[in-house]
Amino acid sequence: MTEKQASRTAVLVCQGxxxxxxxxxxxxxGDPVAQRFLLDDERAAVERARTGTVPQAMRPRMEYEMLNATAAVLATRTVLIDDAIGDRHTPQLVILGAGLDGRAWRLPDLDDVVVYEVDQPASQQDKRERAGDLTPVAKELCWVPVEFGRDELGPALAAAGHRTDTATTWIWEGVLPYLTAAQVDSTLSAVAACSAPGSRLIATYPLPSRLAAIGRLGMRVYSMLSGDRDPLANEPHISTWTTGEMAAILAGHGWTVTADHDLYEASRTLGIPASRSRFVGDSRVVVADRA
Known part of the structure; x- marks a missing residue:
């Protein structure tokens, strides 16, 4: 993902x-805000996927299946993350790699919370244009452009008004697969330095899986056959984690894992129909707290 190119994965996630x-x-x-962030052609694809009628032609059927499969994953992990936000209310919420996240516009419990959206500059500018005059429900929304791997997170947040002496909830959703282990470690160091006691970190992470690699190959094939740009072309998946590895790296930065959810099992509890293979690429949501 280059500085001059906004994330296409963010669009797919929003469509889901x-x-x-x-x-x-x-x-x-529920996410009625998601439609508001989509352009006309992106919204049209969503409407086709919502019909419930499977197209017969190959290209529209592939689009239909991909968006509905994405929807199952996104609904599941969104419920888990939103629940974790509500379970420990903090005055500050930082969304790392925010993409087209709509929480600042749709979660009424954030009416007394300052939300900091951190993302690479091109993606953030794209989102601000898409948001237009949409009014956040959060107490305040602060935009924090950061080029991960180049810019320092702490100073950027401080410049936007973030306080290190106040508890913060951190959301790191759908980002870890695109980072090396060294980048994850350095980001966790920066997050720890900005986290007062009582803070919470919520992250999604992928388990090692051959099925996930097959799924990404399928995405590339779909893109070639449909004539669309592969959303992963400039955002390759480069890291995976076992539950033990994730707990260990978090502990090394002062976090205690309080929950680690399997997305497939959570989808079954929520009554969301989907196969286990759909969830292996982004299969867990970890919640960790700072005493």
Missing amino acids: RAVADGRLAVGRF
């Missing part, structure tokens, strides 16, 4: 939430 809204885990999941 829009497809799921009002259809999956009703009463537990």
